[in-house]
Amino acid sequence: MPRAEIYTYFTRADGVTHLLYDPKEQIRLRLELETAGPVAVSTREELGPVLSGKGVLLTTGDEQEFILSLGDRMFIIAETSDRVKLIAEPIPYVPEILKAVLKLAGSTSGELDTPPPAAPPQKAGLIARSTAKRPPLAQRPKLGRRKQR
Amino acid sequence: MPIQTRQADLSVQQGHETFRLFQGVQSSGDIFEVNASSKAFCVGPQSDLCSYRLSFFDKQAGNNIEEMDLAVGNPIIGRTDAKLATSYPLTALPARILVTPNDLVDNAFLPTAFTPANLDFVFARPLPFVDIISYLSEPAGFAPGRADRTFFYPFITVGIAPQAVYFILPYYGRRYANISVVNRNTSGVLDYTLDVLGVNLSAGTTFSAPAGRSKASEKTLGVLSAAAGVTDDLVITAAADGMFDLLSIRLTAAGAILDEDSTLRIVVSDRI
Numbered sequence: 001m002p003r004a005e006i007y008t009y010f011t012r013a014d015g016v017t018h019l020l021y022d023p024k025e026q027i028r029l030r031l032e033l034e035t036a037g038p039v040a041v042s043t044r045e046e047l048g049p050v051l052s053g054k055g056v057l058l059t060t061g062d063e064q065e066f067i068l069s070l071g072d073r074m075f076i077i078a079e080t081s082d083r084v085k086l087i088a089e090p091i092p093y094v095p096e097i098l099k100a101v102l103k104l105a106g107s108t109s110g111e112l113d114t115p116p117p118a119a120p121p122q123k124a125g126l127i128a129r130s131t132a133k134r135p136p137l138a139q140r141p142k143l144g145r146r147k148q149r
Numbered sequence: 150m151p152i153q154t155r156q157a158d159l160s161v162q163q164g165h166e167t168f169r170l171f172q173g174v175q176s177s178g179d180i181f182e183v184n185a186s187s188k189a190f191c192v193g194p195q196s197d198l199c200s201y202r203l204s205f206f207d208k209q210a211g212n213n214i215e216e217m218d219l220a221v222g223n224p225i226i227g228r229t230d231a232k233l234a235t236s237y238p239l240t241a242l243p244a245r246i247l248v249t250p251n252d253l254v255d256n257a258f259l260p261t262a263f264t265p266a267n268l269d270f271v272f273a274r275p276l277p278f279v280d281i282i283s284y285l286s287e288p289a290g291f292a293p294g295r296a297d298r299t300f301f302y303p304f305i306t307v308g309i310a311p312q313a314v315y316f317i318l319p320y321y322g323r324r325y326a327n328i329s330v331v332n333r334n335t336s337g338v339l340d341y342t343l344d345v346l347g348v349n350l351s352a353g354t355t356f357s358a359p360a361g362r363s364k365a366s367e368k369t370l371g372v373l374s375a376a377a378g379v380t381d382d383l384v385i386t387a388a389a390d391g392m393f394d395l396l397s398i399r400l401t402a403a404g405a406i407l408d409e410d411s412t413l414r415i416v417v418s419d420r421i
């Protein structure tokens with residue numbers, strides 16, 4: 001079961017872009033700058049300088065919310081030491097809802113226990129598939145029942 | 150640059166909402182640094198100096214350095230950036246916020262009347278302190294001004310005339326002082342006289358006698374006389390007497406014995 005993450009992130013005063021959060025699923029990321037800043041965040045990896053406008057400046061005392069899909073990454077940049085409150089919470093998506101419905105219906109099928117996450121958009125042919133394609137459910141061998149004596 | 154015991158980035162990491170720069174000042178050339186951005190600055194309650202200059206990086210300013218004055222009752226509101234990944238022009242120093250005193254500081258000042266041949270000595274010369282509060286987050290409000298400060302000397306040591314004892318106290322921007330002396334002698338053989346001077350410092354040293362002393366203008370504000378068993382006091386106000394950098398109190402005693410049981414109390418305030 002995915003869990004929320006809550007912690008305080010301290011920026012480094014180096015003017016270099018750093019990875020703030022790399023989600024493993026679709027999440028709602030809430031950020032609040034607790035100190036003066038300036039601190040900029042973006043899904044772009046090249047953010048500097050801080051005030052260049054390549055990212056979004058966080059506002060002191062205001063919580064700002066971002067939706068990140070799998071494959072998005074959030075970067076951060078600052079020139080001083082600053083405190084950023086970070087709350088990342090997963091967003092329930094269709095397979096999870098379907099699983100909940102099936103459980104309610106009394107299904108014992110394990111097929112939907114671990115639904116595959118939505119894959120990030122990728123260019124065709126860039127990454128080769130490392131595992132064989134799974135056969136469809138209908139073609140799988142049926143498990144035999146034990147004979148009853 | 151003095152060794153600074155407090156750093157703003159540590160205040161950030163420790164979760165504070167303010168950073169307090171609170172440290173003794175050795176000279177007017179002292180430069181203090183604030184290495185975290187600020188939402189506002191104000192003079193702290195225990196500041197002895199009344200005016201400071203803030204310098205910070207700004208590309209629109211000449212030499213990329215912007216300067217603003219911070220004084221008692223005049224906070225700076227708005228974000229001031231420290232840019233540690235940027236350097237001040239022609240230096241390799243990171244563009245922190247720099248703080249320097251606007252007031253003149255001379256911790257070696259001696260009044261004109263000070264005479265080493267008479268074995269005069271300085272009984273008390275409190276080190277002036279810089280006290281500036283930097284707000285790391287949005288300020289909810291500001292301190293209304295500096296707190297009153299009391300200098301209390303419970304056992305003053307007095308030599309026999311012509312030896313004099315001096316108390317040299319910071320008075321930057323203050324508008325009121327109350328000086329009170331209590332002579333606890335009961336035998337009636339030791340009378341105190343206190344000459345109070347207002348001193349405004351200036352740069353350079355004197356050529357005329359006493360040569361080599363710091364230049365300063367001195368103004369007599371009043372004289373207290375306290376015979377044995379008597380209390381005397383003096384009130385100084387900005388409206389009536391003016392404003393000064395220092396108060397210099399010269400204490401002499403006429404009599405036959407030494408006394409260490411009398412008290413001197415000075416209260417200085419920004420309010421009249």
